Every structure is written in structure tokens, then in C-alpha cells.
Amino acid sequence: MSNLISKNLLQEFEAGNLTDLGRQLHQFASELYPICRSITGDGMRQTLAQIQKRIPLETFEVPTGTQVFDWTVPKEWNIRDAYIKDAAGRRVVDFQKNNLHVMNYSVPVRAKMPLRDLKPHLHTLPDHADWIPYRTSYYQEQWGFCLSHRQMMAMPEGEYEVSIDSTLAPGHLTYAECFLPGKSSEEVLISSHACHPSLANDNLSGIVVATFLAELLSQVKRKYSYRFVFIPGTIGAITWLARNQKNTKRIRHGLVLTGIGDRGGFHYKKSRRGDAEIDLAMAHVLRHSGEPAEVLEFSPYGYDERQYCSPGFNLPVGCLMRSVWGTFPEYHTSADNLDFIDPLQLARSLRICARTFDVLENNQSLRNLNPYCEPQLGKRNLYRSTGGAKISDEIHARLWVLNLSDGEHSLLEIAERSGLAFESIREAAALLSESGLLAPAAKAKGEAAADSGSRKPKRSSQPKRKGITRR
Ligand SMILES: [Zn+2]
Numbered sequence: 103m104s105n106l107i108s109k110n111l112l113q114e115f116e117a118g119n120l121t122d123l124g125r126q127l128h129q130f131a132s133e134l135y136p137i138c139r140s141i142t143g144d145g146m147r148q149t150l151a152q153i154q155k156r157i158p159l160e161t162f163e164v165p166t167g168t169q170v171f172d173w174t175v176p177k178e179w180n181i182r183d184a185y186i187k188d189a190a191g192r193r194v195v196d197f198q199k200n201n202l203h204v205m206n207y208s209v210p211v212r213a214k215m216p217l218r219d220l221k222p223h224l225h226t227l228p229d230h231a232d233w234i235p236y237r238t239s240y241y242q243e244q245w246g247f248c249l250s251h252r253q254m255m256a257m258p259e260g261e262y263e264v265s266i267d268s269t270l271a272p273g274h275l276t277y278a279e280c281f282l283p284g285k286s287s288e289e290v291l292i293s294s295h296a297c298h299p300s301l302a303n304d305n306l307s308g309i310v311v312a313t314f315l316a317e318l319l320s321q322v323k324r325k326y327s328y329r330f331v332f333i334p335g336t337i338g339a340i341t342w343l344a345r346n347q348k349n350t351k352r353i354r355h356g357l358v359l360t361g362i363g364d365r366g367g368f369h370y371k372k373s374r375r376g377d378a379e380i381d382l383a384m385a386h387v388l389r390h391s392g393e394p395a396e397v398l399e400f401s402p403y404g405y406d407e408r409q410y411c412s413p414g415f416n417l418p419v420g421c422l423m424r425s426v427w428g429t430f431p432e433y434h435t436s437a438d439n440l441d442f443i444d445p446l447q448l449a450r451s452l453r454i455c456a457r458t459f460d461v462l463e464n465n466q467s468l469r470n471l472n473p474y475c476e477p478q479l480g481k482r483n484l485y486r487s488t489g490g491a492k493i494s495d496e497i498h499a500r501l502w503v504l505n506l507s508d509g510e511h512s513l514l515e516i517a518e519r520s521g522l523a524f525e526s527i528r529e530a531a532a533l534l535s536e537s538g539l540l541a542p543a544a545k546a547k548g549e550a551a552a553d554s555g556s557r558k559p560k561r562s563s564q565p566k567r568k569g570i571t572r573r
């Protein structure tokens with residue numbers, strides 16, 4: 103039990119210095135916010151380049167037309183400018199002011215037309231007259247503008263000049279990975295979509311928390327290897343899975359991170375398996391966090407867990423969110439902006455992730471070396487010396503660990519069964535191990551799978567950076 107992430111990674115959080123961390127997370131989100139991202143193109147590349155300034159990143163380019171399972175990598179989309187000008191030549195809708203003004207993946211257009219012909223290409227939200235909707239048309243070649251309803255209502259009849267200076271042509275789909283090798287070749291997959299333009303919660307919150315999590319994990323000794331992927335939603339996850347199908351066997355735990363910056367309570371959506379270790383760990387951490395939280399069963403709609411949990415893969419991948427997609431009015435509108443995400447909530451989301459991986463890193467099964475009746479704790483200084491009326495949680499934790507350490511129960515399962523926090527159970531286990539009462543179970547549950555077989559840790563593909571394994 104030497105690789106205690108918590109002693110390093112969690113200390114900062116537990117010391118309560120979330121304010122500064124939150125500020126840094128929000129600052130990074132604001133740097134990425136103006137970039138016009140899409141499922142392909144230079145916006146994605148610029149975003150990955152920004153992430154790469156913080157963590158080691160390998161970028162992959164997959165050509166247009168590449169077959170990925172039932173899908174095909176689309177043409178690459180890039181945009182430079184777009185506007186609608188009125189008869190006086192004034193830009194009444196201007197891409198330079200907000201990149202949501204152009205329907206993502208709009209084909210180029212340059213034309214003059216009366217308002218009645220333009221209107222079928224205009225998208226608004228009558229119920230939220232000041233917000234701009236976010237619209238895409240990835241798989242149907244068309245063009246459109248998105249604007250506030252108020253803006254549209256203020257447009258008089260007459261001729262308008264429309265221009266979308268975009269290109270839709272053979273190119274590439276771009277994604278990136280940050281790989282942090284650990285002691286085991288078994289991997290943790292953390293996936294964030296990075297294809298939404300100026301939207302803060304749905305997209306940027308996941309990207310910034312994942313980036314900071316990678317930064318933190320790079321500084322501690324790791325049992326697992328970690329693979330962070332920054333990909334376009336749906337087609338990116340499908341592309342990544344198609345190119346890494348064999349490697350998915352190494353994935354031991356996985357998490358999709360998105361929508362974790364708003365002020366709503368946490369929602370953890372379980373993997374399709376429903377009882378994966380990460381499902382138990384996340385539920386446990388949330389329950390003991392004091393944060394408002396709800397655990398949701400798996401459903402085949404949502405973010406990229408849909409692909410990771412498709413029946414052919416059925417990976418142990420869950421999804422951590424705050425407010426659930428589609429349930430808040432700001433979702434997929436210009437109101438999902440930098441004010442909609444809160445620095446402190448971003449930091450708290452990062453803390454939940456760090457605590458969960460701390461549990462997974464330290465979860466193991468042990469064996470009680472003195473299983474015939476209770477060992478005498480008093481003579482080992484492990485029991486209260488003056489018999490009080492109540493025994494403390496500390497003693498409870500020791501008794502639970504001793505009783506259930508039969509090689510069949512992991513520390514997380516013991517924590518769950520005892521109702522005590524993982525941290526207390528782990529501390530008890532550490533103390534009992536030091537006293538010679540516990541030993542690692544020979545083929546402990548969970549551990550057996552983690553390091554089984556003759557697979558060697560695949561570290562050669564990534565140069566080891568100096569200083570990434572400090573304790
Ligand atoms: Zn979205």
C-alpha cells in the first residue's frame with residue numbers, strides 16, 4: 103500500500119484550497135472558450151495545442167473517408183468568417199462576435215436574398231429570446247445561421263447579403279491522447295469530447311477538469327496506466343475505438359467527463375455493467391463527499407459512454423456530470439457560457455475525480471493472517487486502553503477489515519458493507535498490515551485480473567518524462 107495518491111494528490115484539496123484551483127480551472131476554460139471547435143478542423147487542433155502546453159499529448163490525424171465500424175470519417179470543416187448584412191451593409195449577424203452564429207458544418211455560401219428566402223436558414227429560440235442556439239449539421243450538407251429571437255424579430259423585410267466563408271473538403275479528423283504509464287499495464291480511460299465551439303459546461307468543463315486531473319496524476323506514483331483522450335463526440339469515440347479495439351482489453355476503469363462546471367448537484371451515470379468497480383467507487387465517493395449527488399442507471403443515450411458501453415465493447419466506463427444534458431435550459435445555447443460554469447464547482451468536480459481514482463488506486467483485497475477468532479488488539483496497541491462506553495469508528499474500521507479480509511472482499515467492499523468511508527478502511531488496513539496481521543491476498547479479488555498474464559507494461563511508446571513519478 104505504498105502508492106498513496108491521497109498523501110500527495112488529495113492533500114491540497116483536503117486542505118481546502120479549492121478557490122485558487124477553481125480560478126485556474128476557470129481561467130483555462132476562458133482561454134479555450136473563443137475557439138470555434140467542431141468535430142474536425144483547425145478549431146480542434148488549436149484546442150489540443152492549448153492542452154498540450156499543460157500535459158504531454160500525442161495527436162492523431164485520421165483521413166476523411168476512413169471506415170470506422172458503421173461510420174465514415176467525414177470531410178474536414180474549417181471556417182474563417184460569416185455574416186448576414188442588411189441593405190445598408192451592416193453586419194446584423196456576425197460570426198466574429200459569436201461563433202455559435204453559424205450552424206456548425208455549414209457549407210460555404212455567398213448570396214443575396216430577401217428575408218423570406220433567408221428565414222428557413224435561420225434558427226432561434228423563441229422561449230429564450232436573447233440566447234443563440236447551438237446547431238450542427240454534420241451529415242447533411244446545408245448552411246444556416248443561429249441568432250437570438252430578438253435579433254431575428256428586429257430584421258425588417260428586404261434584401262440581405264449572406265456569406266459563409268467555410269470549406270468542407272477531404273482532410274482529417276483530429277484527436278489526442280495523454281498517456282501516463284503506471285506500474286500495471288492495465289489502463290484507466292478518461293474521455294472528454296472537445297468538439298463544441300463556445301460552450302462552457304457541455305465541453306469545456308470536461309476538458310479542463312480532465313487536463314488538470316492528468317497534470318495531478320502525472321505527479322504521483324501510479325498503479326494503473328492512465329489514458330486521457332480528447333476527441334470529437336460520437337464520431338471521435340467511434341474512431342478511437344475502431345483504431346484501438348485490441349487495446350480496449352487493457353481498460354480496467356473508464357470515465358467520461360463532461361458537464362461538470364455548473365452549479366447543479368453531481369450525477370454519475372453507471373456503466374452498462376452496472377457493477378463495475380468504478381461504479382462502486384464513484385457511488386461511494388459521492389455518498390461520503392457531502393455533495394448533493396445522484397447515481398443514475400445506465401441508459402443508451404447520453405455522451406460517449408454510449409460507444410464505450412456498446413455491447414461489443416461493454417467497457418467499465420461511466421459518466422460523471424453535474425446537471426444532466428438536456429435537462430437545463432442553457433444546454434446547447436449561448437447561455438452555457440463562462441458565467442454558467444463556476445470556479446469552485448469545477449474544483450469540486452476535480453476533487454471528486456481525484457478521490458475516486460485514489461480509491462481505485464488503493465483498492466485491494468487482503469488476507470487476515472490470524473483468522474481464528476479475533477487477534478488480541480490490546481497487546482498490539484490497536485485497541486482502546488481504557489474501556490469507554492462506545493468504541494470509535496477507528497476501532498470499528500479495524501474490526502471490519504479483520505473480519506472481511508478473507509481474500510474475497512476488497513477494501514472498497516468492506517467500506518461499503520461497514521458504512522465507513524474508504525479512507526478509514528484503508529488507514530485501518532495499513533495499520534493492521536504494519537502490525538503483521540494482514541497480508542496481500544495471494545490471488546486477491548480484482549488484483550488478479552489487474553496484473554495477470556504475461557503482458558508487459560507498454561511504456562516504450564511514450565518517452566518517460568523526468569519527474570513524473572515523484573512520490
Ligand atoms: Zn453537447
